[in-house]
Amino acid sequence: xxxxxxxxxxxxxxxxxxxxxxxxxxxxxxxxxxxxxxxxxxxxxxxxxxxxxxxxxxxxxxxxxxxxxxxxxxxxxxxxxxxxxxxxxxxxxxxxxxxxxxxxxxxxxxxxxxxxxxxxxxxxxxxxxxxxxxxxxxxxxxxxxxxxxxxxxxxxxxxxxxxxxxxxxxxxxxxxxxxxxxxxxxxxxxxxxxxxxxxxxxxxxxxxxxxxxxxxxxxxxxxxxxxxxxxxxxxxxxxxxxxxxxxxxxxxxxxxxxxxxxxxxxxxxxxxxxxxxxxxxxxxxxxxxxxxxxxxxxxxxxxxxxxxxxxxxxxxxxxxxxxxxxxxxxxxxxxxxxxxxxxxxxxxxxxxxxxxxxxxxxxxxxxx
Amino acid sequence: xxxxxxxxxxxxxxxxxxxxxxxxxxxxxxxxxxxxxxxxxxxxxxxxxxxxxxxxxxxxxxxxxxxxxxxxxxxxxxxxxxxxxxxxxxxxxxxxxxxxxxxxxxxxxxxxxxxxxxxxxxxxxxxxxxxxxxxxxxxxxxxxxxxxxxxxxxxxxxxxxxxx
Numbered sequence: 359x360x361x362x363x364x365x366x367x368x369x370x371x372x373x374x375x376x377x378x379x380x381x382x383x384x385x386x387x388x389x390x391x392x393x394x395x396x397x398x399x400x401x402x403x404x405x406x407x408x409x410x411x412x413x414x415x416x417x418x419x420x421x422x423x424x425x426x427x428x429x430x431x432x433x434x435x436x437x438x439x440x441x442x443x444x445x446x447x448x449x450x451x452x453x454x455x456x457x458x459x460x461x462x463x464x465x466x467x468x469x470x471x472x473x474x475x476x477x478x479x480x481x482x483x484x485x486x487x488x489x490x491x492x493x494x495x496x497x498x499x500x501x502x503x504x505x506x507x508x509x510x511x512x513x514x515x516x517x518x519x520x521x522x523x524x525x526x527x528x529x530x531x532x533x534x535x536x537x538x539x540x541x542x543x544x545x546x547x548x549x550x551x552x553x554x555x556x557x558x559x560x561x562x563x564x565x566x567x568x569x570x571x572x573x574x575x576x577x578x579x580x581x582x583x584x585x586x587x588x589x590x591x592x593x594x595x596x597x598x599x600x601x602x603x604x605x606x607x608x609x610x611x612x613x614x615x616x617x618x619x620x621x622x623x624x625x626x627x628x629x630x631x632x633x634x635x636x637x638x639x640x641x642x643x644x645x646x647x648x649x650x651x652x653x654x655x656x657x658x659x660x661x662x663x664x665x666x667x668x669x670x671x672x673x674x675x676x677x678x679x680x681x682x683x684x685x686x687x688x689x690x691x692x693x694x695x696x697x698x699x700x701x702x703x704x705x706x707x708x709x710x711x712x713x714x715x716x717x718x719x720x721x722x723x724x725x726x
Numbered sequence: 727x728x729x730x731x732x733x734x735x736x737x738x739x740x741x742x743x744x745x746x747x748x749x750x751x752x753x754x755x756x757x758x759x760x761x762x763x764x765x766x767x768x769x770x771x772x773x774x775x776x777x778x779x780x781x782x783x784x785x786x787x788x789x790x791x792x793x794x795x796x797x798x799x800x801x802x803x804x805x806x807x808x809x810x811x812x813x814x815x816x817x818x819x820x821x822x823x824x825x826x827x828x829x830x831x832x833x834x835x836x837x838x839x840x841x842x843x844x845x846x847x848x849x850x851x852x853x854x855x856x857x858x859x860x861x862x863x864x865x866x867x868x869x870x871x872x873x874x875x876x877x878x879x880x881x882x883x884x885x886x887x888x889x890x
Contacts, residue, residue: 408733429735465728481731498735507739511747518755525762530769544759564760565752573747594732598740657729 398668406588406660408501409466410442414585419449426505428468430460432475432495442499470495503595506587510577518572547571551706555713559610563712566606570599571705578656578697582690590700591656593649600649603708608641611715644711648704655700659693857887 413423425443432438444457445468454461456471463469469477476492500508517536521544524537533541552560552567577590589595617623619637622630666686670679861883865876 403729407728408736478734479731480734496734496738498738500739501733501735503736504739507743511743514747514751518751518759522755522758522762525758529762530766541763545763548760548763561760565756566748568756569744569748569751573744592733592736593730594736595740597732598737598744602744653730 396668396671398665398672401668402661402664405664406591406657407465408503408587408592410462410468410499410501411446412502412505412585412587416449421449424505426500426502428460428497428499430468430495430497430499432493434475434493468497468499503587503589503592506580506589507577507595510573510580510589513576513580514572543571544568547705551702551709555706555709556716557713559716560709562610563606563709566602567705567709570602570708571701574599574652574704575698575701578700579694581656581660582693582697588657588660591653591660593653596649596653599652599704600645603648603711604642604645606708607645607711607715610712612718614718615715644707648707652700652704655696659689659696663689663693 410428411423411425413421415422425441425446428438428440428442428445430438438458440458445455445460445462447453447455447462454463459470459472459475460468461471467477473489474492475495476489478494478496517540521537521540524533524535528534528537532538547568548560548564552564556563574590577595580586581588581590619641620634622633622637625633663686666682666689669682861880864883865879
């Protein structure tokens with residue numbers, strides 16, 4: 359028993375020193391939580407999901423975490439703002455705390471205690487009691503993901519205002535400092551992504567492409583920071599980004615683009631009505647692939663790293679601990695690459711869709 | 727299922743935040759960055775084309791210089807040639823003149839010598855005549871008895887004459 363505890367402590371220290379510091383803290387916390395059995399899937403889903411507190415580590419029985427603000431809106435009560443500490447289950451307790459008619463479920467989600475009031479969700483709970491007359495409560499709390507989102511925005515502003523000021527200060531001369539780090543990336547997005555795929559009208563789309571690239575990249579990297587949130591691996595985020603691309607594509611599309619979809623040229627006449635639904639599905643399937651690709655790649659990366667680290671606590675062996683730490687470190691390095699790769703892929707594909715929407719086709723000459 | 731169901735709160739904040747980021751960065755970051763980049767690229771482009779123009783001008787200038795040098799060289803050759811010719815004629819003329827002068831001088835000298843000679847001869851003639859007359863006079867005056875004394879006298883007179 360003593361040696362087991364010693365071994366666990368040793369592993370904790372060892373893991374603490376690796377790149378995967380945050381993940382390890384998370385895993386060890388879950389070990390202590392459940393006490394009897396380590397549940398890897400709970401640990402992983404807890405990590406990649408969202409929360410109302412930003413948890414960094416648990417030392418002994420003290421949680422090192424920040425309670426985030428809860429913001430609720432309902433038609434009957436208006437705006438309700440309070441700290442999550444009011445709803446937080448005390449450490450070691452299993453009793454759900456109630457506050458102002460709200461409590462938390464076993465996932466840590468806020469639910470209403472009043473049967474006539476219901477939390478709004480896009481997908482109602484599978485075994486929930488449908489109450490069509492219930493007043494909807496909209497949960498717009500600053501969760502861990504949203505706090506991380508704000509943090510990334512602060513970093514984006516800090517970085518790119520500083521880069522932009524470089525161009526004002528050193529007009530026409532060579533870049534320096536942070537400006538010279540980001541300039542090749544900006545030029546790459548302009549000259550290798552926007553211009554070749556969109557052509558003459560690329561300038562119009564460049565601000566969006568640059569924003570999307572750096573937004574995804576910075577948030578991917580923030581997700582890899584120990585204790586970081588899994589923002590770009592969240593379907594709501596990738597969904598919204600994909601919707602932006604969808605909207606921009608279809609609102610900037612010219613006549614040729616719609617002609618191509620509605621009455622595909624270059625194919626036999628009888629095939630054209632059959633092609634129409636296929637092309638219409640294509641409008642949605644393209645951004646859908648963007649959404650799923652980013653979500654799956656980032657979430658999968660996190661799941662792999664967490665699974666590798668989780669092996670240590672399943673086998674409770676030093677050898678496995680050593681090997682899994684090594685593997686997860688290698689995976690973390692790979693994830694650093696995936697972080698920029700996925701940002702690049704999203705930006706490139708968005709640029710390609712914009713390019714298709716604004717391309718000037720010469721149908722009569724191209725197709726026979 | 728929860729993993730692939732978008733959360734309302736996160737979607738709300740994400741859309742709001744992303745739109746803000748897009749607008750703010752477009753206005754305060756991408757616009758100055760892209761225009762700054764373009765400006766710099768254009769200035770580099772102009773600098774390069776200007777350098778090329780300057781190089782071409784330089785080349786044409788060098789060609790012009792070459793032409794000028796060639797012309798100057800030709801001119802110099804011509805001038806040298808002319809000078810040489812001129813000097814040759816001058817020398818020739820001078821020689822001619824000198825010849826003529828010397829000839830003239832020789833002629834003049836010759837004439838003078840002739841005149842001097844003639845004068846000398848005349849003088850000698852006069853002297854001889856006067857000397858002869860003197861001798862004859864003395865001879866006559868002495869009345870010489872003998873031939874011997876006469877001859878002695880003549881010799882005496884002659885030696886006097888030659889001594890003079």
